[in-house]
Amino acid sequence: MSKRLLISLVTLLMLMFSSGVFAADAEADFQKANQLFQDKEYADAIGLYQNILDEGVESAPLYFNLGNAYFKDGDLGRAILYYLKARRLDPSDNDIAANLEFARQFTSIQMEGVKLNPISTFFESVVGPYRLNALAWLSSLLFILFFILLSLRYGFGFRTGILRVGTIIILTLLVVSSWMTSFKYRHDYLTQRAVIVAEECPVYSGPYEQSDIELEAAPGLEVEILTESGEYYNVLFENKRRGWIKKDLIAAI
Amino acid sequence: MKVKVFFIFITLSLLMSPVWAQDEIDISVALDRDTIGLDEQAVLEVVLSGTDQNLPAPQMPTLPMFEIYSQGRSSNISIVNGQISSSISYRYMLLPSKSGVYPIENIAVVYKNKRYKGNPVELTVLDRGVAASPLLEDSAVDTEGKSRDYFLQAVVDKKNPYVGEQVTLTLKFYIAVRYYGQPELKEPSTTGFWTEVLGNSTPYFQKLNNRQYKVIERKYALFPTQTGELTIGQAIITTAVASKSRSRRDPFGTDLNDFFGRGEEVTIRSNQLTLDVKQLPTAGRPADFTGTIGKFGIVATPDKTSVEVNQPVTVTIKINGTGNIKSVAEPIIPELPDFRIYKASSNEKTAILGEEMGGTKIYEEVFIPRKPGHLEIPSLGFNFFDPKSSRYRTLKTKPITVNVKQAEGYAVSPDVPYSQSGVIIGKDAADIRFIKKDIGALTPKGRLVILTPLYLAVNGLFVVVFAGLVVWRLRREKLSGDIGYARSRQASKMAYKRLARARSLARLEKVSDFYAEISLALQAYIADKLNISPHGLTSDRVTELLKDKAADEALIRDTVNLLRQCDFARFAPASLTQADIDRALEEARQIMVKMEGVRFV
Numbered sequence: 001m002s003k004r005l006l007i008s009l010v011t012l013l014m015l016m017f018s019s020g021v022f023a024a025d026a027e028a029d030f031q032k033a034n035q036l037f038q039d040k041e042y043a044d045a046i047g048l049y050q051n052i053l054d055e056g057v058e059s060a061p062l063y064f065n066l067g068n069a070y071f072k073d074g075d076l077g078r079a080i081l082y083y084l085k086a087r088r089l090d091p092s093d094n095d096i097a098a099n100l101e102f103a104r105q106f107t108s109i110q111m112e113g114v115k116l117n118p119i120s121t122f123f124e125s126v127v128g129p130y131r132l133n134a135l136a137w138l139s140s141l142l143f144i145l146f147f148i149l150l151s152l153r154y155g156f157g158f159r160t161g162i163l164r165v166g167t168i169i170i171l172t173l174l175v176v177s178s179w180m181t182s183f184k185y186r187h188d189y190l191t192q193r194a195v196i197v198a199e200e201c202p203v204y205s206g207p208y209e210q211s212d213i214e215l216e217a218a219p220g221l222e223v224e225i226l227t228e229s230g231e232y233y234n235v236l237f238e239n240k241r242r243g244w245i246k247k248d249l250i251a252a253i
Numbered sequence: 254m255k256v257k258v259f260f261i262f263i264t265l266s267l268l269m270s271p272v273w274a275q276d277e278i279d280i281s282v283a284l285d286r287d288t289i290g291l292d293e294q295a296v297l298e299v300v301l302s303g304t305d306q307n308l309p310a311p312q313m314p315t316l317p318m319f320e321i322y323s324q325g326r327s328s329n330i331s332i333v334n335g336q337i338s339s340s341i342s343y344r345y346m347l348l349p350s351k352s353g354v355y356p357i358e359n360i361a362v363v364y365k366n367k368r369y370k371g372n373p374v375e376l377t378v379l380d381r382g383v384a385a386s387p388l389l390e391d392s393a394v395d396t397e398g399k400s401r402d403y404f405l406q407a408v409v410d411k412k413n414p415y416v417g418e419q420v421t422l423t424l425k426f427y428i429a430v431r432y433y434g435q436p437e438l439k440e441p442s443t444t445g446f447w448t449e450v451l452g453n454s455t456p457y458f459q460k461l462n463n464r465q466y467k468v469i470e471r472k473y474a475l476f477p478t479q480t481g482e483l484t485i486g487q488a489i490i491t492t493a494v495a496s497k498s499r500s501r502r503d504p505f506g507t508d509l510n511d512f513f514g515r516g517e518e519v520t521i522r523s524n525q526l527t528l529d530v531k532q533l534p535t536a537g538r539p540a541d542f543t544g545t546i547g548k549f550g551i552v553a554t555p556d557k558t559s560v561e562v563n564q565p566v567t568v569t570i571k572i573n574g575t576g577n578i579k580s581v582a583e584p585i586i587p588e589l590p591d592f593r594i595y596k597a598s599s600n601e602k603t604a605i606l607g608e609e610m611g612g613t614k615i616y617e618e619v620f621i622p623r624k625p626g627h628l629e630i631p632s633l634g635f636n637f638f639d640p641k642s643s644r645y646r647t648l649k650t651k652p653i654t655v656n657v658k659q660a661e662g663y664a665v666s667p668d669v670p671y672s673q674s675g676v677i678i679g680k681d682a683a684d685i686r687f688i689k690k691d692i693g694a695l696t697p698k699g700r701l702v703i704l705t706p707l708y709l710a711v712n713g714l715f716v717v718v719f720a721g722l723v724v725w726r727l728r729r730e731k732l733s734g735d736i737g738y739a740r741s742r743q744a745s746k747m748a749y750k751r752l753a754r755a756r757s758l759a760r761l762e763k764v765s766d767f768y769a770e771i772s773l774a775l776q777a778y779i780a781d782k783l784n785i786s787p788h789g790l791t792s793d794r795v796t797e798l799l800k801d802k803a804a805d806e807a808l809i810r811d812t813v814n815l816l817r818q819c820d821f822a823r824f825a826p827a828s829l830t831q832a833d834i835d836r837a838l839e840e841a842r843q844i845m846v847k848m849e850g851v852r853f854v
Contacts, residue, residue: 030692037688058698061689068688074670090693099685105563106671108595133702140712147715155722185703216596 042073060090077197077219107220135181142174192225194250203243207232278303282371302340314359320348349378393461403428407523417546418640422473427466431495442486446475474610477530485526545637547576553650570616578612593621625659737784744781764826772819782853
């Protein structure tokens with residue numbers, strides 16, 4: 001391997017883990033913010049947690065703690081927003097799931113009595129507990145295994161029954177895991193979701209001030225952003241109701 | 254030469270003559286009558302004439318003392334001695350609003366950047382015929398004492414209503430002569446009212462001054478929106494009636510105009526009405542009066558009366574009755590410490606009940622109990638002003654008792670800022686779980702593994718490695734001259750090629766060649782698969798080799814039989830038929846298929 005290739009590879013790896021440079025600062029701020037939280041100085045804790053985020057880094061515990069601080073500070077909308085951000089990074093964490101569920105009990109409007117599409121609900125529950133990155137690496141591993149098996153067969157000329165069956169099994173797993181990865185990616189990142197953060201949030205029938213108010217939404221409700229027009233987003237509620245909300249009343253996850 | 258110039262002159266003048274003629278435009282203004290009564294109307298006719306067929310419309314001056322309605326236009330083109338002349342006449346109806354003498358001038362038309370002014374005319378409006386709310390019998394008689402053929406009457410059920418109270422306006426069109434087509438109505442102006450049309454009634458007949466009139470009624474519900482004097486404007490009906498004048502009657506006693514159903518176009522105007530709108534009385538007005546006027550009832554019904562803490566109870570509040578349903582205000586719900594209350598929805602339906610506007614308004618309110626026990630949603634107050642009895646009235650719904658059961662769970666910690674302490678809400682916990690001590694792995698915001706170069710590089714690497722291996726192997730095969738492997742891989746391909754060639758030879762005259770090809774196909778296949786020479790592959794050797802590779806007994810027998818048949822056929826071709834050839838080909842094909850299943854390697 002040439003020297004130049006080696007240098008560029010090392011540079012690439014360094015770039016990948018360059019966040020470590022900030023880590024020391026962030027760690028100190030994080031502990032300070034945690035102390036403020038324990039002293040019930042929630043607003044100050046929020047400020048400090050936000051500072052870390054402003055550095056351009058994120059982690060599930062950071063979002064979780066920020067969500068907790070917002071919850072205790074009385075901002076239910078943002079609490080749920082940050083719990084959701086935390087859960088997206090670490091869907092298997094019990095604490096995040098518990099606090100999200102706990103906070104949702106306080107939203108003043110419950111979207112109940114809704115039959116969601118059972119197929120997509122099933123798929124969501126299948127991919128739900130896994131991190132996107134974990135799924136991605138699993139797919140990658142299967143992909144590599146698949147190619148190793150192909151190499152054994154076509155590159156080295158091994159032709160045994162076990163190899164053939166193994167290849168088919170790995171290929172099947174690869175298809176399933178790739179599909180799960182892409183479903184999760186679309187569900188978590190390509191679909192724009194948002195949480196209502198404003199205390200009062202009128203939902204209009206059209207993207208104008210003069211439009212009729214369809215309903216009053218409450219902080220903490222989750223919506224899917226469909227389109228936008230001027231100052232308004234067209235949103236879809238969990239119970240499939242649609243409406244237009246002013247952009248500054250909601251925050252994207 | 255002179256003659257030529259003369260012709261040119263003639264031609265030019267002929268060409269130009271219409272241009273000169275085009276500049277001629279004439280405008281004349283005329284009234285059908287120069288004196289009318291206040292309740293009558295005059296028709297103003299403006300005639301434009303010229304040689305151009307595209308004459309512009311005249312510009313009318315503003316005539317503030319009249320209401321002006323266009324009656325349409327008619328055009329006429331005539332050709333006299335090769336001269337085209339065109340005239341367009343515009344008709345306007347003038348309805349006076351005040352008596353006096355009014356000059357009508359400055360009617361003009363702009364044509365080819367030139368302004369042509371019409372002749373001035375004068376219209377005198379007499380103030381006779383203005384009677385203040387005449388009796389119906391009087392209405393049927395005109396100012397000269399003659400019985401009227403038709404008239405339009407506007408009446409209201411009350412002249413002195415409260416603001417917001419319904420006033421029913423009835424337009425009655427009386428007509429005693431024949432009319433043609435559908436009378437055209439221009440609705441009265443109702444500024445200061447919220448207006449709803451109640452509809453037309455079926456026509457009926459009424460006798461006035463010994464004359465039978467057909468009466469067509471149209472009703473409106475008017476809700477005054479302001480106090481003081483309000484005017485309901487004139488309604489105007491335009492219709493064609495049987496001609497009144499008998500002078501044009503022909504000797505056969507029929508009126509041709511009537512016969513052809515044209516009649517005379519008339520415009521009939523109703524009387525203006527003035528209402529004095531009263532303010533609502535201050536005496537007895539409830540402090541929380543919201544301005545609802547009419548007569549209403551109120552009912553509140555819960556969707557369930559037994560729930561768990563924090564489960565919603567939807568209460569439907571239905572208000573219905575007569576009056577302007579749109580003005581019905583939401584019932585006042587007091588602050589209730591035991592419930593969280595949310596507005597869910599409201600909708601209204603208007604309805605016409607006889608001559609009165611009314612309808613239903615439904616509010617849905619969601620009550621979420623905060624604690625267990627027998628909780629009461631108190632009676633909800635709703636007040637309105639009843640104009641019929643001139644009194645304010647307050648209605649109350651029946652109180653609703655909700656049986657709230659204790660939900661299973663934990664009392665919420667007093668540290669949670671959203672609910673009162675002690676209220677049970679937490680299904681599994683009393684408070685949120687505590688913050689995390691460890692910040693975890695920090696990653697750049699929004700970074701996704703699948704979008705990083707590393708991920709793509711790692712996966713791409715193995716594709717490249719695989720491709721490299723395949724290429725390497727193919728080269729190695731070639732270089733090391735691994736003929737055995739290559740022959741084995743090519744065996745079936747070659748065999749099928751030979752079979753195809755055999756098929757093309759499957760005729761009696763080529764029988765030797767055909768069997769030679771079949772024999773070669775089978776022998777070469779086995780030889781290639783085993784990397785041995787096809788020469789000297791006797792039937793015994795074939796049997797031996799196939800047995801060695803654990804081939805099926807039947808397959809071996811068939812193969813040996815076919816090979817023997819081939820040998821025989823080559824030396825005694827004469828005894829064979831086309832059927833034998835076809836059968837041999839089919840057998841060879843089947844053997845090849847079965848042979849593919851034998852594991853030679």
